[in-house]
Amino acid sequence: MASRRPSVVVTRRLPPPVEQRLAELFDVRLRDTDAPMTRAELAQAMRDAEVLVPSVTDRIDAALLARAGDALRLIAQYGAGVDNIDVRSARSRGILVANTPGVVTDDTADMTMALILAVTRRIPEGLATMQAGRWDGWAPTAFLGGRISGRRLGILGMGRIGQAVACRARAFGMQIHYHNRSRLRPEVETPLEATYWESLDAMIARMDILSINCPHTPETFHLLNARRLKMVKRNAVIVNTSRGEVIDENALVRGLAAGEIAGAGLDVYEQGQTLNPRLRDLPNVVLLPHMGSATLEGRIEQGEKVIINIKTYADGHRPPDLVIPGMV
Known part of the structure; x- marks a missing residue:
């Protein structure tokens, strides 16, 4: 007792x-x-x-x-x-x-959007320039990033957090797509204006931004493996605020270094707090210390x-x- x-x-x-x-x-x-x-x-x-x-x-x-x-x-x-x-x-x-x-649903979804903006708008580069005192003034071609309105966002895992990301992304004018173990009920899917993809491979090949929001299970380990990362568009961005093990990190590094993937925003890592040192050397990656729910x-x-x-x-x-x- x-x-x-x-x-x-x-x-x-x-x-x-x-x-x-x-x-x-x-x-x-x-x-x-x-x-x-x-x-x-x-x-x-x-x-x-x-x-x-x-x-x-x-x-x-x-x-x-x-x-x-x-x-x-x-x-x-x-x-x-x-x-x-x-x-x-x-x-x-x-x-x-x-x-x-x-x-932590809303907190993590907020951080997902922050990483999407940080990577596409090159915010860390601008911050580093200002902190180093290297800014020479405004120029028409300086720090050119990309507009997220109209981009196709593919969400891997449409649970609480995935749906919260979708709500925020819609407010930014993004097109919502998702892959999940099962399709959402119409009363959930319709307000999000979300398109369901039964085939993960087919979705990945067509998205501008991929957001990882699924848990780590034996089934999702390396869900984004080397083969699937090769399918990603060259101008696509990958954001992960879920679990590092979902992505084959070595394959991701290779794709980013080769210019086969435009950028990545990561808050979690395959080896936990042991960071792959090659990630630090990539200019097209934003790294955070697992602070999505902080x-x-x-x-x-x-x-x-x-x-x-x-x-x-x-x-x-x-x-x-x-x-x-x-x-x-």
């Missing part, structure tokens, strides 16, 4: 309002540094806690779950994605897994969802954001 104040271990520093509320409600051990836990620290936390609050940077695989203490009954992920957790192994050991879906409002909302999941569990009920293994 869960206690009224379950023992909770948090693996990363969280916004102060979230930490304060956690301390008020639970017997919580907070993280006093923003550095990720080592594997040994994570294993110890899983031996000590009844509830673990990890982030998407904490890899909780079957081997680590096998070392968990008998008290661990809930992993309340601080984040929507759960590909860092072996959910099946957790559930087989009687450990529930919850997450925080839907919180708003104070969003981080606090994530914390509130974590707290609700823990409190509901502690009260003897099913957490509202329980992750079902078959749905991952």
Whole structure:
């Protein structure tokens, strides 16, 4: 039977309002540094806690779950994605897994549009010129980018975030196209004026901008592989605010370096925080440090969802954001 104040271990520093509320409600051990836990620290936390609050940077695989203490009954992920957790192994050991879906939809969609504009309008180049004091004044041919109105935007993954990107892109006058596991219902698709493509290959070959908004699963690993990247138009731009593993990064680098792809805006990377050094050398790439969801409002909302999941569990009920293994 869960206690009224379950023992909770948090693996990363969280916004102060979230930490304060956690301390008020639970017997919580907070993280006093923003550095990720080592594997040994994570294993110890899983031996000590009844509830673990990890982030998407904490890899909780079957081997680590096998070392968990008998008290661990809930992993309340601080984040929507759960590909860092072996959910099946957790559930087989009687450990529930919850997450925080839907919180960062607007924040990530905003960042997607920011990257589209940054790449097509060459914003980082202009910023670097100003910061270096190299601006010689306005010129008719300086920093010529491209207009996004009228361009065809192909969205890979039309879930919450993909639909939010579509809404924003329509306001910029873009044509909306999408590929998804299944076609949207007419009442969702029609207001977006979105065109569904059953064939991903056919869509990719015709788009001006590709936005990656699908989760990382075994089926989406290298969804944009070397073969498909060869199909992309030479003047096309690729933006990824989802998961780095969806794109074959080495093939993307080759295409960008050869001028076969016009540009890319990336907030996520195939090897996590280990950045492919060749990406830094490409002038047609905008790189961000996985900050697509980084708003104070969003981080606090994530914390509130974590707290609700823990409190509901502690009260003897099913957490509202329980992750079902078959749905991952």
